[in-house]
Amino acid sequence: MQQGNYAGIPGQAMWTRRGTDALQTWIHTPVDGQARGLVLLAPPVGREHIQAYRSNRQLAMLLASEGYCVARACYRGVGDSHALEPDQNVVEAWRQDLLDTAAHARQVCGTEELPVWAIGHRMGATLLAGIAEHFDHVIAWEPVAGSVFVKQWSRLRNATLPDIPVGDRVDLMGLCLGNEQAAQLSSLRDPRKLANLPEHVAIFREKDQPRAKVMYGVESLDTRVHYDILDQLIRMLPRPVLTPVGGDGRGPLRNEFTAPTGVECAEEIVRVEPKDYMGVLTGPVLTDKPGRPIASWTDKPVTFYAPGASEPRDGSALWSETARELAGHGVASLRADRDGAADRAELWADRDPNPYRHANAQAMREQAQWLNNHFNSTVVATVLCSGAWDTLCAAREPEGIPVEGMILLNQNEWRMKQEFFDELRKTYDADARLHAAALTSRQAKEELARPATPRRDAVKDKVAGAASAAQSVLGAVKEKGSYALRHYAPEPVWNLIARHPEASIADYILDRASRNARVVLLVGPQDEPRYRETLTPRAVARLTGRGRDIREEYLPNVDHSILSRTARDVVVTRVVELLSQWEGRSPANG
Incomplete structure (x- = not known):
């Protein structure tokens, strides 16, 4: 060796x-x-x-x-x-x-x-x-x-997603089994x-x-x-x-399979330049070319995916399933990890990185550019939640992102300031919560052990009451001011505010993203309130009135992270419909 x-x-x-x-x-x-x-x-x-x-x-x-x-x-x-x-x-x-x-x-x-x-x-x-x-x-x-695992996850699914139907199966959030399969798993002691x-x-x-x-x-x-x-x-x-030992630890990088549509397909483990990280390319094969290369059909796009959070490229098998389904309809796709996530994590890194990062925006740009370098076809980003944020962030930056289309799933946060999410990220730490809970418990015990002092307690109550009243007044003023600004600010003022990275306003971000690309916004019920709160429908109406190709669709029975089987069925079906009907720019070459 x-x-x-x-x-x-x-x-x-x-x-x-x-x-x-x-x-x-x-x-x-x-x-x-x-x-x-x-x-x-x-x-x-x-x-x-x-x-x-x-x-x-x-x-x-x-x-x-x-x-x-x-x-x-x-x-x-x-x-x-x-x-x-x-x-x-x-x-x-x-x-x-x-x-x-x-x-x-x-x-x-x-x-x-x-x-x-x-x-x-x-x-x-x-x-x-x-x-x-x-x-x-x-x-x-x-x-x-097995019985504990099945009960825990089926109950969690029903408790957190009560409005999404389950159907005749057992949905375990990212894993769906038939009733007999769930019984088989439950039999394991x-x-x-x-x-x-x-x-x-x-x-x-x-x-x-x-x-x-x-x-x-x-x-x-x-x-x-x-x-x-x-x-x-x-x-x-x-x-x-x-x-x-006599082996090098390397095995087959290509797997060929036949899709349910009868189309011959393949998936290859590839290295995505320039940083040479691993990805999986899936698509139909060109049977008339030497080596049967993967390529989208004539006038079909190629796409890449990004899950929510800093999760592995498959997104609880959502994107691997979507990729194979799309391959059967003539569309090639790439799934790869973002910076620091999953198989791009460095040794000794003890937690997933903040998914709202400029480094992840660069990762989206690299994946789009890799597809542009390897295929002569329209490139579309198919991205969820923070993956959508990363893609929009890349589009907002001067260098841009080389895509001609974006399918944005459950995108509802338009704030482009990474520092805001860095501060928010500090709360995403279960170890810190455990330490805080232990500290709070200890402090409570110490407080109970202290002798009561009526005067001290009365002063504390007055101070707390005054602080609470002041907080309520400030909250009411802020809410009214926000409403007035959002509903009555002139459009030039609103657009100027939207340019600031602190603002969670769709207008400027969608304006930049749609200059050279078609944008499709797919919104589920859990995200619709925030989507409307940020006045995104108004931004879409304004920009489409100026000739931009922006579409919004409200999908039923779709949870935010697309963990339920019902949501995945809806999303996979709609994404396949969109991409298989997408007008590509020219025949794709491998």
């Missing part, structure tokens, strides 16, 4: 299996061509897959730096892997995915004669417990019973309660469960990597001597 030719600590993606059963696997290897063996990482599923993504990736890089080859698995129906079929037994399918990933990883790493260990996180731990005989050592990290748990399976569960949940069970912007826990996991693994 040549020095520097292997996957390395940051890792390299590859395809395990082919066609519509393909899985995306990430391989991480030591830098010197020697390894102690292979570690399979079985991640959580559903929304927890996204929330724990950074923790599992950082664990993989740390393991590789300690001399282990590492394979990060991705199940069918999760992340960049292909979909799980409705009639498949979910437990059998996911366990087979883990076994196939381990076998393929051993082959490409050249570790067939070395031990293979496994670390499973949450449902990954529970799945591994049933196939533990295939591994030399298994660590079940924060295992959970917590490994801690198994009477015949194999001796080589070790349970690892933190005593401080609220802290443990910060790595998998809070909002993605709240998650925090606890490196002391990752260190404990690494120390639980056997540590044999390093042995030279």
